[in-house]
Amino acid sequence: MRELSAILAIAQRDFVKLLRDRARIISDFAFPLLLVGFLGPALQAGFGSAGGLDLQAFVFTGVLAQTVWQSSALGVVSLIADRDEDFSQEIFVSPISRYSIVAGKILGESLVAMPQAGAILGVGLLLGIKLSPAVLLLLVPVIALVAVFGAAFGILILSNIGSQRTANQIFPFIMLPQFFLAGVINPLHNLPWFLEILSRISPMRYAVDLVRNVYYGFEPSAVPAEASTAPANLAVIGVMLVVFVLVGTARFVRSERNR
Amino acid sequence: MIHVENLVKRYRKAKQNAVDGVSFDVGGGEFFALLGPNGAGKTTTISILTTTLTPTSGRAAIGGRDIVAQASAVRREVGIIFQRPSLDLNLTAEENVRLHAILYGLYPYAPAYRLMAPGYRNQVHELAALLDLEGEIFAPVRTFSGGMRRKLEIVRSLIHQPKVLFLDEPSAGLDAPTRRTLWDHLATVRRERGTTVFLTTHYLEEAEQADRICVIDHGRVVEEGSPAALKAKLTRETLVVDAPDRAALAGELALLGFAAQGDGPFEFGLGGRTVHAVLRSIETPLTLVQTHAPSLEDAYLAIVGRADA
Numbered sequence: 001m002r003e004l005s006a007i008l009a010i011a012q013r014d015f016v017k018l019l020r021d022r023a024r025i026i027s028d029f030a031f032p033l034l035l036v037g038f039l040g041p042a043l044q045a046g047f048g049s050a051g052g053l054d055l056q057a058f059v060f061t062g063v064l065a066q067t068v069w070q071s072s073a074l075g076v077v078s079l080i081a082d083r084d085e086d087f088s089q090e091i092f093v094s095p096i097s098r099y100s101i102v103a104g105k106i107l108g109e110s111l112v113a114m115p116q117a118g119a120i121l122g123v124g125l126l127l128g129i130k131l132s133p134a135v136l137l138l139l140v141p142v143i144a145l146v147a148v149f150g151a152a153f154g155i156l157i158l159s160n161i162g163s164q165r166t167a168n169q170i171f172p173f174i175m176l177p178q179f180f181l182a183g184v185i186n187p188l189h190n191l192p193w194f195l196e197i198l199s200r201i202s203p204m205r206y207a208v209d210l211v212r213n214v215y216y217g218f219e220p221s222a223v224p225a226e227a228s229t230a231p232a233n234l235a236v237i238g239v240m241l242v243v244f245v246l247v248g249t250a251r252f253v254r255s256e257r258n259r
Numbered sequence: 260m261i262h263v264e265n266l267v268k269r270y271r272k273a274k275q276n277a278v279d280g281v282s283f284d285v286g287g288g289e290f291f292a293l294l295g296p297n298g299a300g301k302t303t304t305i306s307i308l309t310t311t312l313t314p315t316s317g318r319a320a321i322g323g324r325d326i327v328a329q330a331s332a333v334r335r336e337v338g339i340i341f342q343r344p345s346l347d348l349n350l351t352a353e354e355n356v357r358l359h360a361i362l363y364g365l366y367p368y369a370p371a372y373r374l375m376a377p378g379y380r381n382q383v384h385e386l387a388a389l390l391d392l393e394g395e396i397f398a399p400v401r402t403f404s405g406g407m408r409r410k411l412e413i414v415r416s417l418i419h420q421p422k423v424l425f426l427d428e429p430s431a432g433l434d435a436p437t438r439r440t441l442w443d444h445l446a447t448v449r450r451e452r453g454t455t456v457f458l459t460t461h462y463l464e465e466a467e468q469a470d471r472i473c474v475i476d477h478g479r480v481v482e483e484g485s486p487a488a489l490k491a492k493l494t495r496e497t498l499v500v501d502a503p504d505r506a507a508l509a510g511e512l513a514l515l516g517f518a519a520q521g522d523g524p525f526e527f528g529l530g531g532r533t534v535h536a537v538l539r540s541i542e543t544p545l546t547l548v549q550t551h552a553p554s555l556e557d558a559y560l561a562i563v564g565r566a567d568a
Contacts, residue, residue, distance in 0.1 A: 005368035094362035095334035
């Protein structure tokens with residue numbers, strides 16, 4: 001009960017922090033909205049008819065998954081900034097389990113990603129992307145899973161870096177390649193073999209593909225937009241999620257104390 | 260209350276031990292000061308004692324509980340004021356306090372102040388009155404002055420009634436009136452609750468208010484005792500003498516009962532005798548006579564310098 005209370009309190013703190021940080025809200029929302037609002041329609045206008053795929057919807061689903069996944073991953077890594085700066089000293093000396101701290105952070109950052117998902121869905125509706133009630137309903141648990149999956153990936157990264165500076169330096173190298181390898185704005189068919197391998201080990205790929213499983217399950221396209229089936233994606237996400245959380249948390253807890 | 264035995268900490272990739280075999284004991288209700296220059300190992304020691312850092316070797320216990328094996332129990336017994344402020348500036352004062360109360364298991368989680376247990380709300384009102392913050396308790400901490408933040412941190416660190424309060428250079432960056440308020444408040448807390456206070460500082464004036472001072476440098480304890488004892492020991496008036504025939508002088512000084520070490524010039528305490536009496540009792544012709552009466556600050560610098568040598 002006490003640990004659960006602590007998890008909820010830590011999660012709420014993350015969410016409240018987002019709501020009060022206007023600069024962060026703008027920067028968190030601007031980039032995905034630009035991609036969905038400008039890139040998708042532009043690609044559709046330029047190439048859409050050539051490929052037989054609605055690129056607007058394709059970019060929309062990709063950016064939706066990528067934004068949620070990346071937001072919660074980056075959010076969890078902010079735990080290290082907390083430690084460097086000020087506040088989490090207070091959390092780390094409190095008598096709660098380190099695992100509860102990580103759980104609270106995963107929950108909190110997953111919640112933080114939700115308003116972003118909502119904003120992207122809103123823009124999608126404005127752009128006339130076909131979002132039936134069934135798709136929206138099914139997207140809720142899937143987006144939640146993608147957020148938790150991203151947060152788990154964040155824990156794994158967190159457990160392997162020492163400072164926010166390192167995090168800022170390596171994050172582009174971890175995130176940008178995945179942006180392309182996961183097929184956020186580019187289809188993954190007929191990749192050269194080495195890119196195929198890299199793509200398959202990119203966790204973000206499965207998050208993006210699962211969201212597309214939902215969307216294209218209800219709005220089938222002439223050309224296949226997804227790389228794998230929903231059960232296959234769910235299975236990979238399940239395994240990665242468990243491994244990331246267990247390995248990441250164990251490593252983080254140990255490295256925290258054995259500096 | 261606090262027992263530390265041969266504590267050693269070497270950070271990863273470090274060439275030297277940050278804490279190098281430190282031992283001391285602090286009694287219940289005592290005001291203990293760990294005094295030392297920057298980089299002496301004070302914060303490392305406090306981090307180990309508050310369980311956020313694992314020692315490389317040695318052991319320590321708080322209230323009889325081992326800081327490694329029973330870390331969680333230890334955390335419940337201690338409160339900490341960090342060197343750098345640890346308030347969440349995005350939250351209000353009340354939200355900071357609420358998070359602390361929930362983390363320490365005092366009250367179950369509720370998403371808003373109104374939904375928290377009545378006991379909690381009463382406590383917040385008392386705290387606000389104590390801090391003179393009735394108007395601002397629901398304002399973001401970002402709008403608080405440095406002194407108000409420090410005060411809020413202290414009050415927050417005490418709401419779970421810790422047996423030991425650790426203060427890691429708490430007055431760094433505070434102006435004189437705020438420092439005074441802080442110390443007055445701490446004195447009240449000690450008087451009313453009998454809380455053990457463990458202070459680290461590099462300000463001698465601050466350490467002088469403690470019951471006992473432990474001087475640490477380069478990770479080692481170099482002196483320990485009450486401020487009065489340390490003062491008596493360290494600020495003793497000394498006499499420095501030298502002679503062409505140093506062997507004869509050394510022998511004579513030993514005979515007179517003065518503990519003069521080294522090969523000369525010889526420095527020794529006067530042991531309550533006057534300089535005049537001591538000089539009269541020495542037969543060996545002297546070429547150098549100096550008296551020396553250091554201040555406590557001189558003494559502290561000397562201790563720290565000695566460790567450097």
